[in-house]
Amino acid sequence: xxxxxxxxxxxxxxxxxxxxxxxxxxxxxxxxxxxxxxxxxxxxxxxxxxxxxxxxxxxxxxxxxxxxxxxxxxxxxxxxxxxxxxxxxxxxxxxxxxxxxxxxxxxxxxxxxxxxxxxxxxxxxxxxxxxxxxxxxxxxxxxxxxxxxxxxxxxxxxxxxxxxxxxxxxxxxxxxxxxxxxxxxxxxxxxxxxxxxxxxxxxxxxxxxxxxxxxxxxxxxxxxxxxxxxxxxxxxxxxxxxxxxxxxxxxxxxxxxxxxxxxxxxxxxxxxxxxxxxxxxxxxxxxxxxxxxxxxxxxxxxxxxxxxxxxxxxxxxxxxxxxxxxxxxxxxxxxxxxxxxxxxxxxxxxxxxxxxxxxxxxxxxxxxxxxxxxxxxxxxxxxxxxxxxxxxxxxxxxxxxxxxxxxxxxxxxxxxxxxxxxxxxxxxxxxxxxxxxxxxxxxxxxxxxxxxxxxxxxxxxxxxxxxxxxxxxxxxxxxxxxxxxxxxxxxxxxxxxxxxxxxxxxxxxxxxxxxxxxxxxxxxxxxxxxxxxxxxxxxxxxxxxxxxxxxxxxxxxxxxxxxxxxxxxx
Numbered sequence: 001x002x003x004x005x006x007x008x009x010x011x012x013x014x015x016x017x018x019x020x021x022x023x024x025x026x027x028x029x030x031x032x033x034x035x036x037x038x039x040x041x042x043x044x045x046x047x048x049x050x051x052x053x054x055x056x057x058x059x060x061x062x063x064x065x066x067x068x069x070x071x072x073x074x075x076x077x078x079x080x081x082x083x084x085x086x087x088x089x090x091x092x093x094x095x096x097x098x099x100x101x102x103x104x105x106x107x108x109x110x111x112x113x114x115x116x117x118x119x120x121x122x123x124x125x126x127x128x129x130x131x132x133x134x135x136x137x138x139x140x141x142x143x144x145x146x147x148x149x150x151x152x153x154x155x156x157x158x159x160x161x162x163x164x165x166x167x168x169x170x171x172x173x174x175x176x177x178x179x180x181x182x183x184x185x186x187x188x189x190x191x192x193x194x195x196x197x198x199x200x201x202x203x204x205x206x207x208x209x210x211x212x213x214x215x216x217x218x219x220x221x222x223x224x225x226x227x228x229x230x231x232x233x234x235x236x237x238x239x240x241x242x243x244x245x246x247x248x249x250x251x252x253x254x255x256x257x258x259x260x261x262x263x264x265x266x267x268x269x270x271x272x273x274x275x276x277x278x279x280x281x282x283x284x285x286x287x288x289x290x291x292x293x294x295x296x297x298x299x300x301x302x303x304x305x306x307x308x309x310x311x312x313x314x315x316x317x318x319x320x321x322x323x324x325x326x327x328x329x330x331x332x333x334x335x336x337x338x339x340x341x342x343x344x345x346x347x348x349x350x351x352x353x354x355x356x357x358x359x360x361x362x363x364x365x366x367x368x369x370x371x372x373x374x375x376x377x378x379x380x381x382x383x384x385x386x387x388x389x390x391x392x393x394x395x396x397x398x399x400x401x402x403x404x405x406x407x408x409x410x411x412x413x414x415x416x417x418x419x420x421x422x423x424x425x426x427x428x429x430x431x432x433x434x435x436x437x438x439x440x441x442x443x444x445x446x447x448x449x450x451x452x453x454x455x456x457x458x459x460x461x462x463x464x465x466x467x468x469x470x471x472x473x474x475x476x477x478x479x480x481x482x483x484x485x486x487x488x489x490x491x492x493x494x495x496x497x498x499x500x501x502x503x504x505x506x507x508x509x510x511x512x513x514x515x516x517x518x519x520x521x522x523x524x525x526x527x528x529x530x531x532x533x534x535x536x537x538x539x540x541x542x543x544x545x546x547x548x549x550x551x552x553x554x555x556x557x558x559x560x561x562x563x564x565x566x567x568x569x570x
Contacts, residue, residue: 007080009033009043010052011073018072023064026057052076078107085111087279090304112302114566120297121566126304129420131281133449134265134273136249137207140449140485141418142469145246146558150283150299152249152267155182155201155228156240162473164241168196168250168268169228177235177509178218184226189288190252191272198222203253205230212483212501213242235509238476245480246471270294270562279303283561295565305420336538338469338481339386340423342531345491349462350413352493357528358404360413360463363438364431366533372430386532388521389468395525396532409439416445416461418452424465458490475517479504482520492529499523 016032017024030040044055054068071079077096084093085107097103112124131143136152139145149157157167169182188196201220208214219231230239242248250268255261263276271283271294281301285294342364344351351357366385373383388395415431417424425446432442451457464487470477482488482500489497500523503516524530549565 006043006046006050007073007076010047010076013047013053013067014069014073017067018069024067025064029067050076078103082107082111108304121295122298122300123296123561123564123566124300124302127301128303128305128422130278130303131301132263132276134276135255135262136247136251138262138449138453139246140452142467142471143558145469145471148246148249149269150271150561151265151269151273152251153188153269154245154249155184155243158241158244158472158474158477160473162475162477164244164474167244172240174237174239177237177511178232180230180232180236180239182228182230184228185290186226188268188290190268191266191286191288192252193288194252196250196268198228200252201228201250203256204248204250207256208248211247212489213245213479214248234505237511237513238508238515241474241476242479244474245477245484247480247484271299274298292562294562296561299561334538335391336469336536337390337471337473338467339389339391339535340383340465340467340533341386341389342533343464343466343487343491344529344531345459345462345464346493346496346527346529347491348459349491350411351462351528354402355404356407358402359407361401361528361531362404363434364463364531368434369427369430369533373426382537383534384537386535388525389530389532390470390517390521391535393518393521395522399525401528406438407440410441411439412441412443414443414445414460414462415465416447416458416463417465419446419448427465452487453485455490458487464491475515478515478517478520488524488529496523496527496529 012032013029026037026040029044030037033040033043035043041057044053044057047053048055052069052071054066054070056066056068058065081093081096081104084090084096085104090104093107094101094104097107108126112126115122115124127143131147133139133144134147134151136148139148153168155167155169156164156172159165168184168188170185172180172182174180190196205214205217205220209217216232216234216236217230218233219229221229221231223229232239236242251261252266255266264273266272268286268290270286270289270291272286273281274284275282280303283299283301285297287293342360344357344360346352346357351360370383370385387393387397413435415428417428425444428442428444432444435442445461447457466487468481470481488500492500500520503520503523507513507516525532549567
């Protein structure tokens with residue numbers, strides 16, 4: 001849209017002629033713009049092509065021409081800034097707007113939200129980081145786990161009430177505690193048009209066998225068309241529930257060793273990935289979906305790192321400033337089914353020493369951190385103190401923490417957390433300042449998501465700042481957090497980890513037994529392995545909701561794309 005020089009010339013032209021543009025002499029315009037007559041004609045032609053002006057030249061030298069303005073400098077600059085926003089060039093857009101961030105935010109809100117483009121219903125949402133690890137086995141973070149439900153299917157799934165229900169499998173039965181049979185829907189296709197086969201299902205679970213939750217799978221066979229049998233080497237009365245976990249989503253055999261499919265995955269779910277760049281993720285409705293075709297044709301998630309931590313209103317967990325309030329989220333605010341927490345490396349970090357562990361548990365408390373957050377630029381109003389890993393648990397209230405002696409001054413503690421998080425760097429800074437008072441040196445390490453899975457890199461960290469969200473009311477979802485990525489096992493003494501494993505073994509081998517979620521969470525807190533920090537409120541902002549219907553907040557802080565629709569304005 002016009003060069004910077006052309007825009008400056010238009011600004012000068014508008015300032016001189018916008019009140020009276022009749023009887024204009026081209027020589028006068030040439031003098032104003034410091035151009036030759038020939039160049040002036042070229043400039044006016046370019047402005048006409050941009051539809052900034054309507055130029056009607058007179059025939060004959062010295063005759064007056066007509067100059068009509070179709071736009072103003074402000075609208076030209078706003079249009080240009082909007083175009084750069086759509087291309088993800090926020091720094092360029094901000095420069096065009098002379099650094100006016102309020103104007104930039106206002107434009108972003110106009111660009112995002114609900115729109116109709118070429119007869120399609122499109123929802124555009126901001127996010128503060130890229131979403132480029134869209135593979136079930138790598139979905140460590142909450143937003144990726146949400147997207148697993150949009151892109152992939154499992155044999156079973158959890159509904160909103162935490163109950164196991166059908167997905168790819170329309171029916172199943174436990175022939176014995178070690179033999180489960182699943183009956184599959186016919187004619188299921190992946191996004192690339194290839195049919196889902198027995199080999200796809202078999203290979204999906206073969207790659208999960210190193211995960212404790214699925215390590216008891218002995219054999220996977222297909223006794224007949226659209227029938228899958230799982231033969232286990234241990235009794236498991238709740239195997240169907242385990243298959244609903246996000247990392248048990250079915251993927252093609254070709255995707256396991258294909259790194260390209262981390263960014264551009266192929267699933268069978270209601271949405272498929274059409275584009276995934278550094279600037280945006282675009283999901284489009286899967287026309288071959290075996291269930292109800294989504295009503296929203298396309299969902300675009302824009303990467304806006306400088307803006308989205310402040311403006312993202314999908315959830316209430318963290319935000320800056322005072323302009324938002326709980327009232328702006330309607331009446332659908334709920335508590336996240338999880339928490340932020342500190343994970344201590346009691347296996348080979350300083351926390352294996354009981355004195356160090358007691359010191360850290362007494363020093364880095366959620367109440368201290370919340371108080372410091374309230375005094376910082378990031379308001380913690382969406383957070384509240386966690387007394388246990390899940391809302392309602394009170395395990396921290398009666399926890400006995402052993403007395404301690406102040407550690408030796410000059411000692412070094414290593415704190416690790418994942419990159420691109422709006423809250424963790426600030427918490428790291430607060431913890432560092434607190435330990436400085438005791439002469440303790442805190443070294444902070446930020447990790448890419450894949451580095452979190454690197455055992456050698458993880459072994460150097462003493463404290464992990466992490467978060468978990470079950471995303472469902474089903475207590476068995478705790479298994480995903482405990483075992484999907486081994487982050488608890490690699491930081492926990494073997495005997496303690498065996499205690500947790502034994503609780504699960506006892507549960508799965510006993511019929512009509514409730515999952516021991518309370519006992520597991522209490523043990524993790526009592527032994528000092530986990531120090532819960534905050535729970536967060538979640539809800540859908542009225543601004544985000546707008547004309548989107550059925551946009552209730554799910555357990556992962558988003559709304560389910562395939563369930564919403566846009567109510568037209570009549």
